[in-house]
Amino acid sequence: MHTIDMDLVEMTLDVMKYTIDRISNVTPELGSPKKEEDLLRIVGETITPEGIGGENAFQLFRDVLVKATVPIDHPRHLAFVPAAPTRAAIMFDLVTSASSIHGAYWMEGAGGIFCENQAMKWLVSLTKLPEGAFGVFTSGGTAANLSALVTAREEWRETYPECAKERGLLLASTGAHSSISSMAKVMDADIQLIESDNEYMCGKELQEAISKLNEKDRKRLFAVVATGGTTNAGIIDELDSIAEVCKKENIWFHVDCAYGGGALAANSVRHLFNGIEQADSITIDPHKWLFSPYDCGAVIYKDLELAKKAHSQKGAYLEIFKDEGAQGFNPADYQIQLTRRLRGMPLWFSLAMHGTNKYKEAIERGIELAKLAEQKVKSNENLELVRPSSLSVVLFKRNGWSAEDYRDWTYKNHREGFALVTPSLWKGESVIRFCFINPDTTEKDIDMILETLN
Ligand SMILES: *Cc1c(COP(=O)(O)O)cnc(C)c1O
Numbered sequence: 001m002h003t004i005d006m007d008l009v010e011m012t013l014d015v016m017k018y019t020i021d022r023i024s025n026v027t028p029e030l031g032s033p034k035k036e037e038d039l040l041r042i043v044g045e046t047i048t049p050e051g052i053g054g055e056n057a058f059q060l061f062r063d064v065l066v067k068a069t070v071p072i073d074h075p076r077h078l079a080f081v082p083a084a085p086t087r088a089a090i091m092f093d094l095v096t097s098a099s100s101i102h103g104a105y106w107m108e109g110a111g112g113i114f115c116e117n118q119a120m121k122w123l124v125s126l127t128k129l130p131e132g133a134f135g136v137f138t139s140g141g142t143a144a145n146l147s148a149l150v151t152a153r154e155e156w157r158e159t160y161p162e163c164a165k166e167r168g169l170l171l172a173s174t175g176a177h178s179s180i181s182s183m184a185k186v187m188d189a190d191i192q193l194i195e196s197d198n199e200y201m202c203g204k205e206l207q208e209a210i211s212k213l214n215e216k217d218r219k220r221l222f223a224v225v226a227t228g229g230t231t232n233a234g235i236i237d238e239l240d241s242i243a244e245v246c247k248k249e250n251i252w253f254h255v256d257c258a259y260g261g262g263a264l265a266a267n268s269v270r271h272l273f274n275g276i277e278q279a280d281s282i283t284i285d286p287h288k289w290l291f292s293p294y295d296c297g298a299v300i301y302k303d304l305e306l307a308k309k310a311h312s313q314k315g316a317y318l319e320i321f322k323d324e325g326a327q328g329f330n331p332a333d334y335q336i337q338l339t340r341r342l343r344g345m346p347l348w349f350s351l352a353m354h355g356t357n358k359y360k361e362a363i364e365r366g367i368e369l370a371k372l373a374e375q376k377v378k379s380n381e382n383l384e385l386v387r388p389s390s391l392s393v394v395l396f397k398r399n400g401w402s403a404e405d406y407r408d409w410t411y412k413n414h415r416e417g418f419a420l421v422t423p424s425l426w427k428g429e430s431v432i433r434f435c436f437i438n439p440d441t442t443e444k445d446i447d448m449i450l451e452t453l454n
Helices: 006-024 036-043 054-068 087-099 106-127 141-159 178-186 203-212 215-220 239-249 260-265 304-311 316-322 345-354 356-378 403-415 443-451
Strands: 134-138 169-173 190-194 221-227 252-257 281-284 297-301 383-390 393-398 423-426 429-435
Touching: 006 054, 006 087, 036 054, 087 345, 106 134, 106 260, 106 297, 106 345, 134 141, 141 178, 141 221, 141 252, 141 281, 141 297, 141 304, 169 178, 169 203, 178 190, 190 203, 203 239, 215 221, 221 239, 239 252, 252 260, 260 281, 260 356, 297 304, 345 356, 356 383, 356 393, 356 443, 393 403, 403 423, 403 429
Parallel strands: 169 190, 169 221, 221 252, 252 281
Antiparallel strands: 134 297, 281 297, 383 393, 393 429, 423 429
């Protein structure tokens, strides 16, 4: 099964040809989902005792199955948070696989971890955290948030041993991503969401919420989560005033920038993140706005040692990694995963190839596209802008439309292979949401989508 024969060489060429075609195709077909029974009817059972043959399996994938997926890098995919991995990063994802490197410990992965750490050094520099801060790549924002919050919880229990058996309590703004509540559940912690008068949370509101906690809850409070770019609307909490409150109250300050983190590199909006340099931990998803292929998140800590205390795994067969000869940075020590892919390597290669200036330009382009869309919405009498664009998100309404109209419009565009744009909710009402990531999206793409709303 692992030996090389001519068939495999030919297969490899086929696969490489597909890959090259796909990488160079900037407008891949926008596939649509099919029912599982329909797919099964077309391709048949694929796992059999004798195997169906590589060529056959690959053909089924290329001709049928991939067409039942939506390419996230399509320039008219503006739903959720799309992605647009650079060609360089995708190529290097293949290299990462082919190199078979274990990314948990320096002893085995040194050269690859070196690459990841080079990319991480740049990410950390964007945050302006003090000397000594560092981070590690994770499977995504959810895992990064969990890793950070577990570190916060362990530090809280260490500081207040009388709380060793207490459930922790988290405070976050209402705009916090669903993964925060979800990870609180995993940690068996409680979460309270703070309603804001404005569209973002500020220190004053946080202070009020803390003051309202009873003595027991105040003791259980172990972290505050602010959001650096809400996923729904691109809104950034007032990080500097929140940081001050956390410092005064001695509470862990986590900033979730899974979506917005790329914008730390954009000079036009960097000031909106002031205060992030005081965070105890930060989440950034390179697979969102830093053009990495799935999956790649990052968690950054002001004090890396606290993460190590929380996450370093112990086991008889792991002891060798802590040995003198293996000294170096062990990614397994700073997040929830042990065996791990070197998922920061594609980002490293792409950054090394293009330079950080190109990244800044590509991120600024997303912000520009949002502004452009905002102007077009404003000047279209059928449409109503809901709020000014923020980062790369624009929310607006089609006059007279109900929730069903938005849904039908979404399905129609998707079915026709034209675009994927999904509705969202804003203050309880249905809206259309554009989220721009792909710098190859054009003004014409925006015009074409808006025309379907006339
Ligand atoms: C997307 C997102 C997450 C979750 O990240 P995954 O990579 O999907 O796990 C968390 N927080 C925010 C603000 C996000 O936008």
